[in-house]
Amino acid sequence: MSVGPVTGAAACFALMVLAGSTGAIAQPAACATAPETPQHHNIAVSAETVHWGYFSKNLKPVLTVHSGDLVTIETLTHHANDDAERMINGDPGAESVFGWTKDKKNVDRRGAGPMDASVLGRGAGEGFGVHILTGPIYVCGAEPGDILEVRILDVKPRPSGNPKYKGKSFGSNAAAWWGYHYKDLIEDPKPREVITIYEIETDGDTDWAQAIYNFRWVPQTDPSGVVHKTIDYPGVPVDHSTIKENHGIMSGIRIPLRMHFGTLGVAPPEQDIVDSIPPSNFGGNIDDWRIGKGATMYYPIGVEGALLSAGDAHAAQGDSELAGTAIEMSLTGVMQLVLRKKKDHAGTILEGLDYPLLETNTEWVVHGFSFANYLAELGEKAQQEIYSKSSVDLAMRDAFRKMRRFLMQTKGLSEDEAISLMSVAVDFGVTQVVDGNWGVHATIKKAIFPSP
Amino acid sequence: MSVGPVTGAAACFALMVLAGSTGAIAQPAACATAPETPQHHNIAVSAETVHWGYFSKNLKPVLTVHSGDLVTIETLTHHANDDAERMINGDPGAESVFGWTKDKKNVDRRGAGPMDASVLGRGAGEGFGVHILTGPIYVCGAEPGDILEVRILDVKPRPSGNPKYKGKSFGSNAAAWWGYHYKDLIEDPKPREVITIYEIETDGDTDWAQAIYNFRWVPQTDPSGVVHKTIDYPGVPVDHSTIKENHGIMSGIRIPLRMHFGTLGVAPPEQDIVDSIPPSNFGGNIDDWRIGKGATMYYPIGVEGALLSAGDAHAAQGDSELAGTAIEMSLTGVMQLVLRKKKDHAGTILEGLDYPLLETNTEWVVHGFSFANYLAELGEKAQQEIYSKSSVDLAMRDAFRKMRRFLMQTKGLSEDEAISLMSVAVDFGVTQVVDGNWGVHATIKKAIFPSP
Numbered sequence: 001m002s003v004g005p006v007t008g009a010a011a012c013f014a015l016m017v018l019a020g021s022t023g024a025i026a027q028p029a030a031c032a033t034a035p036e037t038p039q040h041h042n043i044a045v046s047a048e049t050v051h052w053g054y055f056s057k058n059l060k061p062v063l064t065v066h067s068g069d070l071v072t073i074e075t076l077t078h079h080a081n082d083d084a085e086r087m088i089n090g091d092p093g094a095e096s097v098f099g100w101t102k103d104k105k106n107v108d109r110r111g112a113g114p115m116d117a118s119v120l121g122r123g124a125g126e127g128f129g130v131h132i133l134t135g136p137i138y139v140c141g142a143e144p145g146d147i148l149e150v151r152i153l154d155v156k157p158r159p160s161g162n163p164k165y166k167g168k169s170f171g172s173n174a175a176a177w178w179g180y181h182y183k184d185l186i187e188d189p190k191p192r193e194v195i196t197i198y199e200i201e202t203d204g205d206t207d208w209a210q211a212i213y214n215f216r217w218v219p220q221t222d223p224s225g226v227v228h229k230t231i232d233y234p235g236v237p238v239d240h241s242t243i244k245e246n247h248g249i250m251s252g253i254r255i256p257l258r259m260h261f262g263t264l265g266v267a268p269p270e271q272d273i274v275d276s277i278p279p280s281n282f283g284g285n286i287d288d289w290r291i292g293k294g295a296t297m298y299y300p301i302g303v304e305g306a307l308l309s310a311g312d313a314h315a316a317q318g319d320s321e322l323a324g325t326a327i328e329m330s331l332t333g334v335m336q337l338v339l340r341k342k343k344d345h346a347g348t349i350l351e352g353l354d355y356p357l358l359e360t361n362t363e364w365v366v367h368g369f370s371f372a373n374y375l376a377e378l379g380e381k382a383q384q385e386i387y388s389k390s391s392v393d394l395a396m397r398d399a400f401r402k403m404r405r406f407l408m409q410t411k412g413l414s415e416d417e418a419i420s421l422m423s424v425a426v427d428f429g430v431t432q433v434v435d436g437n438w439g440v441h442a443t444i445k446k447a448i449f450p451s452p
Numbered sequence: 453m454s455v456g457p458v459t460g461a462a463a464c465f466a467l468m469v470l471a472g473s474t475g476a477i478a479q480p481a482a483c484a485t486a487p488e489t490p491q492h493h494n495i496a497v498s499a500e501t502v503h504w505g506y507f508s509k510n511l512k513p514v515l516t517v518h519s520g521d522l523v524t525i526e527t528l529t530h531h532a533n534d535d536a537e538r539m540i541n542g543d544p545g546a547e548s549v550f551g552w553t554k555d556k557k558n559v560d561r562r563g564a565g566p567m568d569a570s571v572l573g574r575g576a577g578e579g580f581g582v583h584i585l586t587g588p589i590y591v592c593g594a595e596p597g598d599i600l601e602v603r604i605l606d607v608k609p610r611p612s613g614n615p616k617y618k619g620k621s622f623g624s625n626a627a628a629w630w631g632y633h634y635k636d637l638i639e640d641p642k643p644r645e646v647i648t649i650y651e652i653e654t655d656g657d658t659d660w661a662q663a664i665y666n667f668r669w670v671p672q673t674d675p676s677g678v679v680h681k682t683i684d685y686p687g688v689p690v691d692h693s694t695i696k697e698n699h700g701i702m703s704g705i706r707i708p709l710r711m712h713f714g715t716l717g718v719a720p721p722e723q724d725i726v727d728s729i730p731p732s733n734f735g736g737n738i739d740d741w742r743i744g745k746g747a748t749m750y751y752p753i754g755v756e757g758a759l760l761s762a763g764d765a766h767a768a769q770g771d772s773e774l775a776g777t778a779i780e781m782s783l784t785g786v787m788q789l790v791l792r793k794k795k796d797h798a799g800t801i802l803e804g805l806d807y808p809l810l811e812t813n814t815e816w817v818v819h820g821f822s823f824a825n826y827l828a829e830l831g832e833k834a835q836q837e838i839y840s841k842s843s844v845d846l847a848m849r850d851a852f853r854k855m856r857r858f859l860m861q862t863k864g865l866s867e868d869e870a871i872s873l874m875s876v877a878v879d880f881g882v883t884q885v886v887d888g889n890w891g892v893h894a895t896i897k898k899a900i901f902p903s904p
Contacts, residue, residue: 175871180852187867196872209876214868250869252902255877316876322852323875392844392892396882400632400774415639416666417702419627420648423775424661424768425707430848430880430892440844440882450704 024304025057030064031140038068038336045074045134045330046096050311052078053111053129053234055274055284057267057303061138064305067339071137072332074158075261075311078132078234079172079328082195085240086170087330091161094330097132098235100223107132110234112275112383123226127233128383129276131263131285135309142306142339147350148266148299149338150308155259155293157200157315158330169200171209171315171329176231179324180433193217193231195238196249198327200257200315208254209315209327215243255316259331260292262312265356269302270375271383276312278386278436281373283356287326287432288441289317290358290365298340298350298357308337319441321432349410355402362447366406367431368399368440386436395440399428403442411449421448476756477509480516483592490520490788497526497586497782498548502763504530505563505581505686507726507736509719509755513590516757519791523589524784526610527713527763530584530686531624531780534647537692538622539782543613546782549584550687552675559584562686564727564835575678579685580835581728583715583737587761594758594791599802600718601790602749602760607711609652609767610782621652623661623767623781628683631776632885645669645683647690648701650779652709652767660706661767661779667695707768711783712744714764717808721754722827723835728764730838730888733825735808739778739884740893741769742810742817750792750802750809760789771893773884801862807854814899818858819883820851820892838888847892851880855894863901873900 113126265283565578717735883891
C-alpha cells in the first residue's frame, strides 16, 4: 500500500515551503482505523517513493502503517550509475529514480543543500547528502519520546534488470575523496578515486562478492552539463567510453556477504532538512553491517509518525568502511515495524533510550558517535561543522557511556559491576571513519546474562 | 631446562651496571650444539625466573633454546596479592615471587624506574611497569632483523595452591586510576578504584568466569611501610581486614573465557630498561585476547638472542580493556619458538615485518599503536611522554597503514585493490585504551583469499 507519494520535485517544493515549520505532518486518514491483523505492505522503488540525500520531518509519507505491520521495501544504491549497464538498464525502478536528461531529472534534489546549487555548483541539493532513501513511512500513533522497533526479517539482493546479466546482482565500491585513505596514498597518481565493481553471488551455499573490474574516476559531465572532477554529486552517470576498465583484479578473492542497510532511521526533529551522511541519535547512516537479516533496531522517535526511511544498502562492509563506501548495492528488505509507546518503557531496555540500539539473536550493540546528537550539540551550523570535528576518540567515549548506561539500566548492575563487565566482556569496534559523525560500537553477548 | 637464572636483586644490579651498554648478551654455551630433535623445556615460575615490570636487553636469560624447541612456561598475574588466600598461599612459585617482608623482598625491582624510588617513593622501580614476566628466553642464532615466530600450543589455568580451594582457579579485575572510565564516573564516591575477584570455571563444557565479590581499594601499607592510597605499585598485599568484600555481585553473569597472554614479546633495543606497560613494535603488552591457544605471533627481533618474555595472563578481556585490566590470572602456556632468519623473508609474510603480527587458523590480525615504535619516535623521554600523547585516532591510522602494507606485500595486491578490500572486508577494533600506547587492530579472514 502506498499512500500519497510525492514526486521528487514536489517534495523539494514542499521542503522549501515548510522550512522553519514545526514539522508535524498531519496524521494520514489511514490511521483512523486499525486493521484487526497486521498488514503486509509493499513499497516499490521509483522516483515517486524516494528522497535523495536527506532526511526531513516535512516529507509527505509514501506509506502509512500501523504498529505490527510488515513492509517489503525496495531500495536502490546511489552508486548504480557507476555501471548503469549492470545496475540500472532494464530495471524500471532504477530507471525511474536515475532518469536524467538535459531536459528532465526525475529526482532533482540530491542532498540537503540549496536547490540552485549556489554553494558549489554541483547540482540541486549540492550532494550534501548522497543516499537514495525509500520512504518515509508514517507509523500511526508514533509520537516524540516513543521508540520505533524495526525488525529486519529478510534482505534480498536486487537482480540486474538487464537480460544480458539475468539472475546476477552487482555492487560498487568507491574509494573516494571522503575516504580515510585519500590523503594517505602511497602509489601514484595521488590523489585518485577508484571505483570497483563487484558481482554478488548468492546461490545459497556460496554467498560472496567478487570483484569484476575497477577504474579510476576521470571527470564526468552530467546530463545537465556540469563537470564532476571528483565524485561530488550522487547519481552522475559514468560514461564508460571515458574510463579504463581494469579486469582480472583481486584474483580469486571472495568477500563474505554481510547484506545490510547502511542507512535506516527516522526523521530528526531539530532541522527541516538534514544531510543523509552523518548518523546520529535518530539512526540514519550508521553503516554497521550487523543491521541486516535477523537484526532488530530501536530508534528514538523525534516527530509524529516517526517517518522511517531506508536505503544505502550494502553487500558487505568491514568495521570502519575505510575507503568511504561499502560494496554499495540495491537490496529489498522485509521489515516489521512495532511502535513502543513511552508509557510502556519503564523497566525495559527502552527506558531512556536516546540512541539507535541494535539487537541480534546473540548480541546487544550500542552505537556511539563523535557527537551523540550532533544537530542539537553543534547548533545551527551543525551540518557543516560535524565534518571537521569528529574523531574516533570522541566516538569511543560516547560508546563507553552508552554501554555503561545500558548495563546499569537494563541489567540492573551497579556502576562498579558494569565497569568490570565492560572491561572483561564488551568489545569496542570502529563502525566507520567516513560519515562525518564517526562511529564506535560496543557489543556484548546475550549469553553472558542469566535467562530472564 | 633453565640456564643461569638470576635473582631479582642480581638482575637489577646487572641492569644498573650495564645501563648504556650495547645490550648484546653473550651467546650462551648451550647454543654451541643444536640437538637433533626439538627439545621441550620447562620454566617454573619463581623469583629466579621472572623480571617484574620491565623488558631489558641486558637481562641474563633464564633459558636458552634452539629454533623449533618447545617451552612450557609458567606465568603469574601481578594481581595475585589482591586475594593472596586464593592466588598465592600454598603455591610455591607464587610465594617465591610475591615474598615480601619488612626485611626481605624476593623481587625488589618492580618497574623501570629508579631502584631508590626517588621519583614518587612507591618502591624499587616505582611501578613504572607492572607485569610479572617469565623469562627472558634466549633463542640461539637470533639476530636483529630476524623474526621470532611464537606458536601458542596450549594455555592452562594455574590452580590455586590453597587446599581450601583445591582444583579451582581465580583472577582479579582492577578498575583502576589508569582506566578509561576513571575520570568519568557517575556514582559516588568519585573517584574510586574497585577490585573484582573472579572464579574461573574450566571443566570442559563450561568454560566461564564468574564474579565472587568486589571491594573498593582503601590505602594499603606494604611490608616496607609505604602507604599506597591507590593501586600505584604492583604486588602490594591487600589486607582483607581493611576492605569490605561485597558478595553476591553480578548475579548469574558468566563471562566466556578468552585465556591469553596480555604481555608477550622480545627485548627492545632502544633503551636498557623499558616499562612493561606500553606495547610497541617489539610486542609486549598488546592485550589482544586473540593471543591465546592456537595463535601464532611474529615478532621483529631487536637484539641478539631475541630475549622473549611472557606474562600478564588473562582469563578474559574485551576489546578495549576499558577499566585498565582484564580478568588477570596466572596461566601456564606451551609455546614453540621458531626462528625465521632475515635472509629467508623475501616473498613471505615476514618480508619487512616491523610490528607484532598475529595469525590464527582463520584470521590475520595486524596491531596498530598510537606510535608504531614509540621508543624510537619519541626519543629519550619516550617512556614518560607516551602516556600523554596517545589516542585511538593515531592507532587507527597506524593499523590502516599496516594492513594496507600487509595486503600489498603478502597478497600481491595493488594499492587500489588493497584499499577496496579493506573497506569491504577488514574489521578495525579497539584493542586497548589503557596501556600508554593505545591500540587498534585490523582483522582479515584467511578464507577470503584463494588457497595457496
